Amino acid sequence: MASMIPMKEFAGRRRKLMERMAPDSIAILPAAPERVRNRDVLHPFRQDSDFQYLTGFGEPEAVLALIPGREHGEAVLFCRERNPEKELWDGFLVGQDGAIEQYGLDDAFPIADIDDILPGLLEGRSRVYYPLGKDPAFDNRVMDWVKVIRSKVRAGAHPPGEFVALEHLLHDMRLIKSPAEIKVMAKAGKISAEAHSRAMKRARRGGYEYQLEAELIHTFMEHGARNTAYPSIVGSGANACILHYIENSAPLKDGDLVLIDAGCELECYASDITRTFPVSGRFSAEQAALYNVVLEAQYAAIDAVKPGNHWNQPHEAALEVLTQGLIDLGLLTGNVEDAIAEGAYRPFFMHRTGHWLGMDVHDVGDYKIGDAWRLLEPGMALTVEPGLYVAPDNTDVDEKWRGIGIRIEDDVVVTKEGCRILTDGVPKTIPEIEALMAD
Ligand code: GLY
Ligand code: MN
Ligand code: MN
Numbered sequence: 001m002a003s004m005i006p007m008k009e010f011a012g013r014r015r016k017l018m019e020r021m022a023p024d025s026i027a028i029l030p031a032a033p034e035r036v037r038n039r040d041v042l043h044p045f046r047q048d049s050d051f052q053y054l055t056g057f058g059e060p061e062a063v064l065a066l067i068p069g070r071e072h073g074e075a076v077l078f079c080r081e082r083n084p085e086k087e088l089w090d091g092f093l094v095g096q097d098g099a100i101e102q103y104g105l106d107d108a109f110p111i112a113d114i115d116d117i118l119p120g121l122l123e124g125r126s127r128v129y130y131p132l133g134k135d136p137a138f139d140n141r142v143m144d145w146v147k148v149i150r151s152k153v154r155a156g157a158h159p160p161g162e163f164v165a166l167e168h169l170l171h172d173m174r175l176i177k178s179p180a181e182i183k184v185m186a187k188a189g190k191i192s193a194e195a196h197s198r199a200m201k202r203a204r205r206g207g208y209e210y211q212l213e214a215e216l217i218h219t220f221m222e223h224g225a226r227n228t229a230y231p232s233i234v235g236s237g238a239n240a241c242i243l244h245y246i247e248n249s250a251p252l253k254d255g256d257l258v259l260i261d262a263g264c265e266l267e268c269y270a271s272d273i274t275r276t277f278p279v280s281g282r283f284s285a286e287q288a289a290l291y292n293v294v295l296e297a298q299y300a301a302i303d304a305v306k307p308g309n310h311w312n313q314p315h316e317a318a319l320e321v322l323t324q325g326l327i328d329l330g331l332l333t334g335n336v337e338d339a340i341a342e343g344a345y346r347p348f349f350m351h352r353t354g355h356w357l358g359m360d361v362h363d364v365g366d367y368k369i370g371d372a373w374r375l376l377e378p379g380m381a382l383t384v385e386p387g388l389y390v391a392p393d394n395t396d397v398d399e400k401w402r403g404i405g406i407r408i409e410d411d412v413v414v415t416k417e418g419c420r421i422l423t424d425g426v427p428k429t430i431p432e433i434e435a436l437m438a439d
Contacts, residue, residue, distance in 0.1 A: 003056055004187070004267055005180045010056045011104045013173065014075050017054065018068040020169045025127035027166055028118070029054065030138050031062040044227065049359035050131070050170055052268045057103050059094060061111050065121055073106025076121065081110045119148035127162040129169065167364070174358060175365030176379040181269065182413055185357070185381060186422045188225065188266035189411050192273045193425030195219035199234075199260055200277050200427070200436055209234040209248040212260060220264035229270030229361045232262035236279065240405025241389040243351060252279045257287055259405055263361070270361040272383050273423045274409030281437035283430055286400050290388050291430060293325030297386040298408045298428075301353050305384065305412055305419040310373035315353040318386040322349050331390070331397045348390060354383040357411055376414045381422075385409030 021027060032048035047058050055064055055077065062079040070076075082095035096108035109117055122128065122145055130142055142163075149159040177185065199215040212234045220228065235245040236252050240259035252258060256279050263271035276291065278284070283291060300321045301314035323345045326332040331348065332339050339345060356363035358381055367374055387407030394402055408428060412419040427433045 004184045005056060007056065007102070007104045009178060009180055010054065011075070014054055014066055016173060017169060018066055018074060021066070021068055021129060022127050023068070024125055025068070025129060026122060026125040026160070027064075027066040027129040028142065029064045029066075029131065029166060030135070031057070031060050031064075033135075034060045046227065047268060049174075049268060049364075050166070053170070053174055053359060055103060055105070057094070057099065063111065063114060063118075065118065067121055067125070070121070075105050076107045076109070077103070077105040078109050078111045078114045078117075081112070115145070119145045122146060122160055123149050124158045125160050126158075127164060128160045129164050129166040131167065132163055132165045171364035172366075174363070175356060176377065177358065177381050177413060178379070181358070182379070182381070182422075184267050184269045185271065185411065185413070188229075188264055188269050188271035189273070189422035190425050191220060191223040191225050191266065192263040192271040193423050194223075195262065195264065196260060196273055196275050196426040197436065200275065200433065201439065203252060203258060203277065203279055203281075203437070205252060205254045205279055207252045209236055209239070209250050209252065209258070212252075212258065213248050213262075216260070216262045223264075225264035225266045227265045229263045229265040229272060233260065233274075234262070235259045235405065238392040238403035238405070240276065240407075241391055241403065242405075243389075254280050255284065257283075257404065257406065259407055261407065261409065263411075268359050270357060270359065270363075271411055271423065272357055272361050272385075272409060273411070273426065274385055274387075274407040275426060275428070275433075276406045276408065277433050277437065282434060287404060287406075288430055289329055290325075290390075290401070290404055291406050293322060293329070294386055294388050294406045294408050295429065296325070297321035298384055298410070301384045301386060302410070302412060302419065302421070305376060305382070305414060307376055307378055307414060307416065309376050311367050311376065312373045314382075314384060318353045318384075319345065319349070322386055322388060326388070329401075331401060347394065347396075348388050349386070350389070351385075351387070353386050357381045357383050378414050378416050381411065381413045383409055383411055 031051050035043045037043045065076040077099045080093050099105045099108040149157045195216040198219050199212040202215050213232050231246040234248040236258040237256040239245045259276045261274040263273050297318040301318040304314040304317040323339045324336045356365045389405040390401045392403040411422040427436050
């Protein structure tokens with residue numbers, strides 16, 4: 001499948017990063033390692049998000065070096081060599097010529113030669129940007145290359161002296177999504193919305209949580225999204241109160257709600273949707289009452305996603321509606337300001353209202369600048385996901401509320417005026433959900 005992100009955009013990202021790097025510096029970034037699942041079976045390969053962001057190159061055993069001002073090419077890729085015999089077994093390799101022709105790198109070398117070549121690229125550069133401390137094995141390799149130069153100082157070599165985390169520069173770039181990235185994320189959101197609709201329609205008493213997971217995977221795969229962005233959560237009944245429940249093994253019972261938190265990954269971009277609906281197709285009075293509180297909280301939070309507002313404002317808006325709702329329904333007492341100040345809502349709402357979303361489901365980017373919440377800007381993508389969870393053993397509330405867990409989650413991107421919802425293709429209000437399930 002051709003990439004929805006044009007190759008010139010990857011080149012633009014590399015250029016922008018190099019513009020932000022100090023003069024006489026170099027950036028080094030390895031591809032993700034392959035990981036053994038069992039014996040000689042590997043986990044499906046997923047490229048490192050930073051590496052993917054700068055190259056679009058999907059193979060393991062590769063290293064990118066960015067060397068601003070290098071005469072023979074600034075963007076250099078080390079990658080596997082073409083090998084007809086190996087390719088017969090394991091599939092096509094891009095090789096050095098392909099890296100230059102198809103991926104727009106300036107120069108490429110076999111990965112097997114990296115220990116001979118990289119020290120020469122480091123020589124004379126004073127600062128090295130790399131994913132410092134992320135992988136001890138790579139930290140050691142960088143130091144081994146530096147040591148090669150240090151061993152030649154008496155012959156006049158200049159080893160680098162400063163080592164800086166590459167993430168500082170790169171993650172600020174990744175936080176603001178380009179129009180092409182938003183297109184991919186919108187497509188991922190559309191596929192995931194369709195998957196949730198399918199699961200809703202196929203839920204039935206006597207089925208199992210994993211059967212709904214199968215419906216999700218069916219739709220993801222059908223549209224070419226071969227991976228989930230994270231393990232799907234399908235929690236029925238009180239399982240919905242376990243935030244990261246992925247066992248997905250319980251039978252679906254009449255009278256229970258099912259909480260599904262699932263999203264596909266498309267071209268290394270995540271989507272992340274939660275919907276909560278009744279197995280029977282009809283909400284009970286208590287389920288509907290709590291559901292509508294969460295829904296109103298989500299609307300309030302989405303309204304607060306606009307340029308100029310800070311990161312925490314959607315959370316604050318959701319918190320106010322959730323807490324007021326808990327008081328109105330008798331699950332909490334007192335007034336809303338005190339209940340928020342004292343954290344009285346925490347037994348029912350113990351997570352944040354969202355997170356950055358992008359190549360990683362919990363995407364990179366700072367939430368604060370210094371001590372102040374970051375201001376929202378067009379191109380930032382985030383989730384909005386308030387919830388209410390009444391633990392089955394919470395004896396402080398009337399029995400009728402216990403074991404109900406609800407979360408509603410959508411993906412939004414900040415626009416000039418406010419925000420665009422990328423995941424509105426799946427029902428969210430009670431009448432919409434009941435109508436779809438009755439269909
Ligand atoms: N699915 C993980 C999350 O919603 O944050
Ligand atoms: Mn989620
Ligand atoms: Mn989320």
